[in-house]
Amino acid sequence: MADGAVGATRRKRQGTSNGKTTLREVAEHAGVSPAAVSRAFTPGSPISDALRARVIEAAEGLGYRPNRMAAGLAGGRSGLVGIVADGFADPGLLDLLDHATRAMKGHGLIPILLNSEGQESFEDIQRIVHDYGIEALLLLSPGLSRRFVQGVQKSGIRYAHAFEAHSADPAAAQAGVRDILAARLAAATFAERGYVAPAMIAGPEGTRHFREPANGFTTTLDRLGLPNRVVHAESWSPDAGARAMAGLLAQGACDAVFCASDTLAIGALGAVRAAGRAVPEDIGLIGYDDLAASAWPEIDLSTIAFPRAEIARYCVDFLARLRDDPSLKPEAFVAEPLLVERSTLRSARV
Template sequence: MTKKTLTPQRKRATASDVARVAGVSKWTVSRAFTAGASISNTARVQVLAAAESLGYRPNLLARSLSQKRTHIVGVAIDQLKNPHAMLLLDEVTKQLQLRGYMALLLNITEGKHYQSVMMMADQLQVDGILFLGTILTDELITIAHDTHHIPLVQVGRNTDGQPLDMVNIDGYQAGWEIGKLLLAQGCQRFGYMKGPDTPSSHLLRMDGYRAALTAAGKDLNVELVVGQYDRQLGYQTMENYLRSVSTQDRVDALFCENDILALGAMAALRATAENGAIAIVGFDDIDEASAPEWQLTSYSQRTDRLINEALNRLIDGEATEQGEWRQGELRIRRSHLLPSPASVRGG
C-alpha cells in the first residue's frame, strides 16, 4: 500500500512579516492598506512590494471589527423559490459589492429558525439587515430588534405599525394603472388573485386596482386567495374556479398579485381549453414573463431603484422620500388582450 505524502500547508503571512521585510512598523503596514490614511509614498511602495513578495492579504474582517463596522449586511429572505426573490437577491449582492460590502444570506422561511438565524447575524455583527419582500411577523421583528441595535430596512412590502424603514413602490398607483389597462380592453367582470391572505395595505395593489374599477362604475367581482406564491397552487386555484363557475358568470379579467400566480392561472386556462378567454396581468416582470410561450403583461418594480434607495438608507442613513424609486413600469405584452369579436365569431 502506497503511503500518501501530505504537502505541508504554507504559513499565512502576517502584518508583522510584511513590516519586517519592508523595514517599517506594523502600524505603517496597516496604514498602507487603509484608504486615506497618512503615509508617505515611499513607505507605501515598500509595504506593497513586501506584501506582494510574501503573498500577504490584510484581514479585512479584523480591521472592520476594530472600526465598529464589518461591511457585512444581512439579507433576510423567504420565498426562495420565487424567481422575483432571485432578481432582488442578484441586484442587492451586486450593489453591495460595488459599495465594498458583502451580503450574509439569512433564509427565514416562514415560521422556522428565526431565533438561530438572527443570532448568527448578531454574532457576525452585521451592519444592518435588509428584508427582501418578506412577510414580517411581530416575532421576527422583535427578535431582529432585540438581538442587535442596527438599521432594519424592508424592501418590496409594507408592514403596518412597525419601527423599521420601508422601501416599496407605489403599489396603489401600479394597481390603478393595471385596472385602467384592463378596462381599456373592454373587460366587464374583474378578479384579483392574491398569494398569502395578508392585509391589502402590505402591497396596496388591490386597493389601486379596485379604485380604478370603481371610478369606471365597475366592481371587483372575485377575489381568489391562493395562500402562497406558488405556481402549482395558482394553477389549482384557477382550475377550481373554472370548474365551479359557469362560463357566463366568470370574470373576463384577472390581475394576479405576482407573475408566479399569473403563470399558474394561464396554464390552467390552457389545460381547460380556455386559453385567451380571460385577460391576465401579472406583477414583478420575472424573466419568464417575456418568454414567447407566455407573453405575460406584467409590472416591473424596477428592483435596481428600490435596492439603491434601501442601501442609501441602511448604509448612509440618507432617504429620498419621493424619488423615482417609487415608480415601477408597466410592461405591455399580449396576455391582457381579449380575443376580438371577429375572432370569436371565426371571422
C-alpha cells in the same frame, strides 16, 4: 531579510493563518509600526502619502491581504452583510441575488445568505448577526412579517429593504414599486381594454403586501363604476394561482384578473386554458414581476415590471454609503410601475 523570520513565538499555532502574510510581517519589512500598516489599508485614516506608499509596496511584495475576520473583531467592520431571503420558489429572487451580490462585490462587501423560509424569527437572525459581526441586513424577502421588520427596526441593526416603497417619510432605506400604484395601473388597464368584471388574486393573507394592492385595485374600479373582487391565493406558487383562478372561474362573473405575482399569474393562465376559456378574449390577465419565464412564448404574460436590478443595486449602494457615513438618513427609491405588454391582454379599443 526576505525570508520574513518573525520574532520567536513560544509555540506554533494553527489559527486561520493559512501560511499567509500578516500585518506584523508587512510592518517589519517596511520598517514601520503595525499601526501604520493598518492605517495604510484603511481609507480615511491619518497617514502620510509617503508612509502609505511604503507600506503598500511592502505589502504587495509580500502578497499581503488584511484578514477581514480580525479586522471585524477589532474594529467592527467585518464587511459582512446578511441577505435575508425567502420565497426560493420564485425565480425573481435569484435575479435579485445576482444583482445584489454583484453590487456588493463592487463595494468590497460580502453576502451571507440567510434563508428565512419557514418560521425564522427575527431573534434567530439577530443572533447570527451578533455571532458573525454582520454589519447590515439586506431584506430581499417579500414574505417578511410585520413583526420581523419591526424587530429589525428596533434592534438598531442597519438595513435596507427591497419590496417596500412608501415615498413619504420612510422609516428605513427601502426600494421597490409601490404595490398600490401597480394595482391601480392594472385596474385602469383592464377598464381601458374593455373588461367589465375584473378580479384580483392577491398573495396569501398575512403577507405585508396584501392589503395595499387590494385596496388600490378595488378603489380604482369602484371609482370607474366597475364590479370587482379580490381573492387570496394560499401561497405564491403557480399551483395556488391555478386553484384561485379555478375558484374564480367556477363562480363565473369575471373577465380579467390581476395577479399579485407572475408565479400566481402563470398558474392562473394554465387554469384558464384548462377550463377551455380563451386568453385574452374571454379572460384578460396581468401579472406582477416580469419574470424571465413570463416572456417565454408559451407564457407570454402581460405584466407589471418590478425593476429588480435597480432595486437591488439601490439597496446595496445605500448600505455601502451608510457604512461610510453612519449618520445617513433613510431614503426610499420608488420605481414607477410599468406595464409590459404581451399577449394576455386585449388591445386598446380603437
